[in-house]
Amino acid sequence: xxxGNVATDTLNVESGGRPFDLSATAWLVGQAVTQLNTEGxxxxxxxxxxxxxxxxxxDAKDTIISLVSQTKGADHxxxxxxxYVLGDVADLSAADFLVDLAVSKLPENQxxxxxxxRDSELLIRTMAVEALVAIAKRDVSAxxxxxxxxxxxxxQPILIExxxxxxxxxxxxxxxxxxxxxxxxxxxxxxxxxxxxxxxPERADTGERSFTPPNQAKLATAPSVICAKQEGE
Amino acid sequence: xATCTATVPNLTTSGDDLYGPRICxxxxxxxxxxxxxxxxxxxxxxxxxxxxxxxxxxxxxxLSGVWCLTYSSPNFPRESFDSNILEWGCRFARNAIDELxxxxxxxxxxxxxxxxxxxxxxxxxxxLPYFFGQGVSLRAGTLVHEARHADGKGHDSGNSDSSxxxxxxxxxxxAWLAWFAFEGQSSSTAMRAQARQRANVIINNNFDIHPGFxx
Numbered sequence: 001x002x003x004g005n006v007a008t009d010t011l012n013v014e015s016g017g018r019p020f021d022l023s024a025t026a027w028l029v030g031q032a033v034t035q036l037n038t039e040g041x042x043x044x045x046x047x048x049x050x051x052x053x054x055x056x057x058x059d060a061k062d063t064i065i066s067l068v069s070q071t072k073g074a075d076h077x078x079x080x081x082x083x084y085v086l087g088d089v090a091d092l093s094a095a096d097f098l099v100d101l102a103v104s105k106l107p108e109n110q111x112x113x114x115x116x117x118r119d120s121e122l123l124i125r126t127m128a129v130e131a132l133v134a135i136a137k138r139d140v141s142a143x144x145x146x147x148x149x150x151x152x153x154x155x156q157p158i159l160i161e162x163x164x165x166x167x168x169x170x171x172x173x174x175x176x177x178x179x180x181x182x183x184x185x186x187x188x189x190x191x192x193x194x195x196x197x198x199x200x201p202e203r204a205d206t207g208e209r210s211f212t213p214p215n216q217a218k219l220a221t222a223p224s225v226i227c228a229k230q231e232g233e
Numbered sequence: 234x235a236t237c238t239a240t241v242p243n244l245t246t247s248g249d250d251l252y253g254p255r256i257c258x259x260x261x262x263x264x265x266x267x268x269x270x271x272x273x274x275x276x277x278x279x280x281x282x283x284x285x286x287x288x289x290x291x292x293x294x295x296l297s298g299v300w301c302l303t304y305s306s307p308n309f310p311r312e313s314f315d316s317n318i319l320e321w322g323c324r325f326a327r328n329a330i331d332e333l334x335x336x337x338x339x340x341x342x343x344x345x346x347x348x349x350x351x352x353x354x355x356x357x358x359x360x361l362p363y364f365f366g367q368g369v370s371l372r373a374g375t376l377v378h379e380a381r382h383a384d385g386k387g388h389d390s391g392n393s394d395s396s397x398x399x400x401x402x403x404x405x406x407x408a409w410l411a412w413f414a415f416e417g418q419s420s421s422t423a424m425r426a427q428a429r430q431r432a433n434v435i436i437n438n439n440f441d442i443h444p445g446f447x448x
Contacts, residue, residue, distance in 0.1 A: 011279035211268035
């Protein structure tokens with residue numbers, strides 16, 4: 001215990017807004033975001049149906065971009081989800097917005113500690129690149145925007161994402177011409193499955209596991225006493 | 234002592250609507266409280282000690298990360314070190330982390346910090362951006378990272394690791410996130426996609442010598 005006799009911190013929390021109440025299209029975007037964050041095949045199916053409906057809404061792209069802009073900086077998961085939906089809904093006209101976002105200025109590197117705001121912003125920009133790829137898969141003319149992005153020499157993680165995407169869309173030669181010599185190694189990055197991504201625990205199993213977690217409630221097969229009582233009432 | 238204010242982000246997109254109800258289960262709370270050595274004095278005064286099921290509070294949101302770390306392997310309850318990190322990550326983390334504390338944090342947005350070593354008080358502290366700035370699967374990944382530090386392994390090149398072979402906190406975080414992205418159970422498309430992207434951001438940003446692959 002760290003606090004001992006030393007007083008620790010105090011936190012006040014405030015509620016966020018209700019951004020999806022602004023219009024019927026915004027509500028439908030909210031439904032897509034919800035399904036994207038739902039567990040299981042049912043969520044995936046409903047997400048696909050919702051984005052199909054959104055593609056027929058003329059104001060969908062502008063609504064999503066407006067929601068991205070309105071979302072407060074710290075709500076990274078919301079911005080990320082909106083960009084994911086944008087990629088599945090918008091047409092070529094969203095490409096410039098995504099390129100601008102992907103190359104926008106990042107916070108400085110952390111000096112004190114490992115993870116910080118730059119990492120969260122890199123994730124947002126990575127999603128912007130992937131949204132651009134999703135659009136390019138429906139409209140190949142958007143692929144040129146990936147080359148435009150590479151030309152602007154963004155931060156290394158974004159440059160790598162854009163280069164990988166351009167290669168996947170058949171633009172290997174074009175992107176190789178644009179990349180400076182010192183970045184040509186990016187062309188050789190392999191995509192691997194998790195089997196090749198292992199951490200070495202540097203220890204072997206012993207009999208002692210310590211604090212074995214409880215089995216999940218849903219794994220219990222015995223009937224619940226509480227439910228039985230409610231049924232009998 | 235600091236006093237801070239946080240605006241609660243959207244609960245759906247952070248994964249707290251999905252995972253929050255799962256942690257609201259007394260046997261899990263009892264277990265996690267001891268396994269990660271939470272203390273009341275570090276989690277009261279608005280951080281959630283008196284409302285453990287309130288997913289707008291840091292305690293619930295941290296327990297969601299612990300739940301994700303604990304139950305996402307398709308092989309649960311097996312936790313063998315002979316298998317992958319998705320299987321043994323929680324076992325390692327709960328044994329390595331000396332105590333898990335909540336704090337406001339500083340203005341520079343640091344997410345978490347661990348102090349380790351002989352003689353000094355060992356702790357892992359989680360700050361506002363951990364609770365309110367990242368989704369549940371990324372919170373689990375951060376616990377793995379900090380656990381590697383709590384085990385005594387720092388970074389060997391500033392805040393970066395020199396190489397994949399160093400087998401440091403960044404590699405461990407990447408490995409857990411990658412396995413979660415491919416095989417994580419009971420989660421959403423968003424949680425898995427964020428894990429995959431975060432793994433790649435780390436691979437492409439936090440090693441002096443790039444490992445030569447992405448996931």
